[in-house]
Structures are given as C-alpha cells and as structure tokens.
Amino acid sequence: MKTYSAIGLMSGTSLDGLDIVHCTLTENKSKWNYVIHHTKSISYDDSRRKQLKNAINFSATDLLKLHHKYGKWLGEQVDVFAKENKIKPDYVASHGHTIHHQPHNKFTFQIGYGQDLASACGIRTISDFRSADIAANGQGAPLVPIGDELFFGEYDFCLNLGGISNVSYKKDGKRLAYDIGIANMILNYIIQKTGKQYDDNGSVASSGVINRQLLDSLNNLDYYKQSKPKSTGYEWFLSDVIPILNRSNDSTANLLCTAVHHITQTVSHDIKELSNKPDNTILITGGGAFNGFLMQILSENLGNSFQIEISNKQLIEFKEALVFALMGALRLENQPNCLASVTGAKANVSGGIIFNPN
Structure with a gap:
C-alpha cells in the first residue's frame, strides 16, 4: 500500500481565489482513497483579481513576469498553510491559473511557475499538468474526471x-x-x-x-x-x-x-x-x-x-484541489492522470513537471 501526504492547489476561472487542501492519499490494489485534513480558501483582492483577469492581454514579457511572481506567491501561501497546520507534506500539486487555453493552436498556459513555488515553500512541487495531453493531441481538459x-x-x-x-x-x-x-x-x-x-x-x-x-x-x-x-x-x-x-x-x-x-x-x-x-x-x-x-x-x-x-x-469547495493532489500522486507513480477517452489524446499520459526546491 502506498500513502502520500499531499497539498493540492486550485485557482479557477471564476477568479474567486486560491483553494488549498491537505489530504492523505492511499493506494491499495489500484484503489485510491482520500482523507481531507485541512483546507483554506484565500480570496483574491481586487488588484490580483484584475491582474489575473487582464493577463490574457499581456505581452509575452509581462505574462512571464507574472508567471514567476504568481508562482512565488503560491509557494508563500503554501508555506504559511503548512506552518499553520504543522504539516510536512510529501509534495504540492498545483494547477496554477489558466490564462490561455487554445488546444486548437496546440498550447495551454497556466501561470504559477513550479520552480518558484517549490523554492518559496521548500516542498517538492508538481505543476503544468495539461501540456503533456496537448502534446498528445488532446484537449488538455477537463482533467478532474x-x-x-x-x-x-x-x-x-x-x-x-x-x-x-x-x-x-x-x-x-x-x-x-x-x-x-x-x-x-x-x-x-x-x-x-x-x-x-x-x-x-x-x-x-x-x-x-x-x-x-x-x-x-x-x-x-x-x-x-x-x-x-x-x-x-x-x-x-x-x-x-x-x-x-x-x-x-x-x-x-x-x-x-x-x-x-x-x-x-x-x-x-x-x-x-x-x-x-x-x-x-x-x-x-x-x-x-x-x-x-x-x-x-x-x-x-x-x-x-x-x-x-x-x-x-x-x-464542493475543494474537490478540484483534491483531484490535483491525486494527479500529483499519479505523476509520481508514473501512472496516467490524463485520460485519452476524456481529452481525445492519442494515448493516456502522466502529465505534470516535477520541481525540487532549491
């Protein structure tokens, strides 16, 4: 039986804020189970909400600056959350925040660079879950299935x-x-x-x-x-x-x-x-x-x-963050976490890039 202590992060298109979940995930004979221990929602202030909303129109330089800045901010929120709850998770799995999603043009982009996140919180991080599916001719979405x-x-x-x-x-x-x-x-x-x-x-x-x-x-x-x-x-x-x-x-x-x-x-x-x-x-x-x-x-x-x-x-509030925590575990196990039957890709893929803290 495999067991992971994980943090999942989700920021959705409704721009409500950042959802954080800490859970234990166990796999026993290919059956996965979860227990949620701690949760937290961080509402975006008007400035951050406006920035994320308008990022779709940013220049490449400004978008990449935000990609790194937002990744560092995510890591800082994880660090506070982990200290508040006195936990040392095995990894963080972060969806990031979608700015561009154009599978017809063969790309998708979620800001929140995983290396900045990992370095800010000191925890191994998995992010960029969609790109591998796009590269396999899939839609890169939806992933929660x-x-x-x-x-x-x-x-x-x-x-x-x-x-x-x-x-x-x-x-x-x-x-x-x-x-x-x-x-x-x-x-x-x-x-x-x-x-x-x-x-x-x-x-x-x-x-x-x-x-x-x-x-x-x-x-x-x-x-x-x-x-x-x-x-x-x-x-x-x-x-x-x-x-x-x-x-x-x-x-x-x-x-x-x-x-x-x-x-x-x-x-x-x-x-x-x-x-x-x-x-x-x-x-x-x-x-x-x-x-x-x-x-x-x-x-x-x-x-x-x-x-x-x-x-x-x-x-209701934390299901997506929970599922990204699961996707992180599947990535670490090199098991499929993006289903071709869902996205239309040519094969199931194990998406996500793993970043170790500096």
Missing part, C-alpha cells in the same frame, strides 16, 4: 459547476467527459457590474424574468454545436459570450435570470441526451452548487429521472 473515476465512480454523472460547466460519465467501460459550456463565469460577470462579487444563493436572479431574445442567442452559440470531446475557457467567454451580453439592454435581475436558465438548459439537455437508463445519480460540485436558484431550475429541467446529490460544503 480522473478523480471522478478513482474517487466518485459510483455516480452515473459527476457535474462540476465552476466558471465553466463540465460533466464526466462512464460509457462502455470508459470514462468520458467534456466542457458543456458557460456557468458561474457569466453570472459573476453580470453581478460584478453592481459591485457584488457573486449573486448570493441566486437571490437577484430569482427576482428577474427571462429575456427570450438573449436566451435564444446564448443557446445558439456555435460552441454547443461542436462535437465531443471539447473544452473551452475564458477566451471563448470574451470573444463569443460577452458581446451578446453587452448588446442586451436589460436589468441585472433579468440578465441573471436568463443566464441561469441558459446554464440549466444546456446542462440538462446534454445530461438527458447522455443518459441511457430511467434512474440516474448526479454528484454536483463547484461554486454553482451553492446557488439555490440555479439548483432549483436545474432540478426542474432534469426531472424525476435524475437524483441530484449536492456534495458537502468542503467537497
């Missing part, structure tokens, strides 16, 4: 409602997954114009009415017509989604209400299409699970054939 397969395989569907919605499921003995489309990214974009960071429990959205013209425009985005596997991100949101929103002169409540219905319609449409039996179980994680109005409309759209299980608060 390896965790769905090894930790949560008893569910028919694992749905993550982060900045982007994605789903993973089993078909003919293979784990499949893809990015369905937009989720919290559009909700946060709309509400943040009012000075709030998010629509608490969907209360503002629930007070609005659907803008039919906007809903039709969102539902007819070209991305939804693309074949699977597929992945998307902030660049698509900037180029295809924001212009539609900016043409819609409507109240914040109505825009949010319409966005919620768009998210739930695209998600429920795809999951219903994927289902091949009368009774299904769905595990939902990601920040969208905290949005009561979103969950209510999604449940109504899915109907009685789907039993929704919303994870406990800790798993």
Whole structure:
C-alpha cells in the first residue's frame, strides 16, 4: 500500500481565489482513497483579481513576469498553510491559473511557475499538468474526471459547476467527459457590474424574468454545436459570450435570470441526451452548487429521472484541489492522470513537471 501526504492547489476561472487542501492519499490494489485534513480558501483582492483577469492581454514579457511572481506567491501561501497546520507534506500539486487555453493552436498556459513555488515553500512541487495531453493531441481538459473515476465512480454523472460547466460519465467501460459550456463565469460577470462579487444563493436572479431574445442567442452559440470531446475557457467567454451580453439592454435581475436558465438548459439537455437508463445519480460540485436558484431550475429541467446529490460544503469547495493532489500522486507513480477517452489524446499520459526546491 502506498500513502502520500499531499497539498493540492486550485485557482479557477471564476477568479474567486486560491483553494488549498491537505489530504492523505492511499493506494491499495489500484484503489485510491482520500482523507481531507485541512483546507483554506484565500480570496483574491481586487488588484490580483484584475491582474489575473487582464493577463490574457499581456505581452509575452509581462505574462512571464507574472508567471514567476504568481508562482512565488503560491509557494508563500503554501508555506504559511503548512506552518499553520504543522504539516510536512510529501509534495504540492498545483494547477496554477489558466490564462490561455487554445488546444486548437496546440498550447495551454497556466501561470504559477513550479520552480518558484517549490523554492518559496521548500516542498517538492508538481505543476503544468495539461501540456503533456496537448502534446498528445488532446484537449488538455477537463482533467478532474480522473478523480471522478478513482474517487466518485459510483455516480452515473459527476457535474462540476465552476466558471465553466463540465460533466464526466462512464460509457462502455470508459470514462468520458467534456466542457458543456458557460456557468458561474457569466453570472459573476453580470453581478460584478453592481459591485457584488457573486449573486448570493441566486437571490437577484430569482427576482428577474427571462429575456427570450438573449436566451435564444446564448443557446445558439456555435460552441454547443461542436462535437465531443471539447473544452473551452475564458477566451471563448470574451470573444463569443460577452458581446451578446453587452448588446442586451436589460436589468441585472433579468440578465441573471436568463443566464441561469441558459446554464440549466444546456446542462440538462446534454445530461438527458447522455443518459441511457430511467434512474440516474448526479454528484454536483463547484461554486454553482451553492446557488439555490440555479439548483432549483436545474432540478426542474432534469426531472424525476435524475437524483441530484449536492456534495458537502468542503467537497464542493475543494474537490478540484483534491483531484490535483491525486494527479500529483499519479505523476509520481508514473501512472496516467490524463485520460485519452476524456481529452481525445492519442494515448493516456502522466502529465505534470516535477520541481525540487532549491
């Protein structure tokens, strides 16, 4: 039996902040299990959030400067976290923060250079998990399905409602997954114009009415017509989604209400299409699970054939960080952590670059 004490780091497209999880991972006869010991969320201040949001437009020099600066900052946060909890983990597994994701152009870029991170905290670090899959002609995303397969395989569907919605499921003995489309990214974009960071429990959205013209425009985005596997991100949101929103002169409540219905319609449409039996179980994680109005409309759209299980608060918030901790262990074991059946790569790969502290 193999056992690892690990720290996983995740910064998602919703720009909420950095999630840190400390867990013990054990492998016994190819079966992986986890125990979460400590967690921490560090919210981004306005300056850092703005910097990460605008980095997509940075010059190469400025982007690389941020890559190193952010990596050092990540390492400093890990160092504080480890000292606070009096732990000495075997490694840190860091997703970084995605600035560019262009699998069609054969590259993806997550800032937070692993060597700077490792040197700042003094702990072996694994990062850059996506590039190996891209090099194998994959999408480099989604990556969390390896965790769905090894930790949560008893569910028919694992749905993550982060900045982007994605789903993973089993078909003919293979784990499949893809990015369905937009989720919290559009909700946060709309509400943040009012000075709030998010629509608490969907209360503002629930007070609005659907803008039919906007809903039709969102539902007819070209991305939804693309074949699977597929992945998307902030660049698509900037180029295809924001212009539609900016043409819609409507109240914040109505825009949010319409966005919620768009998210739930695209998600429920795809999951219903994927289902091949009368009774299904769905595990939902990601920040969208905290949005009561979103969950209510999604449940109504899915109907009685789907039993929704919303994870406990800790798993909702830290599932992705937990899965990256697992991906780090798999990388150290040289076992596949990116599934070709999910990303469309020519073969499974063990992604991630290992950095030892100076």
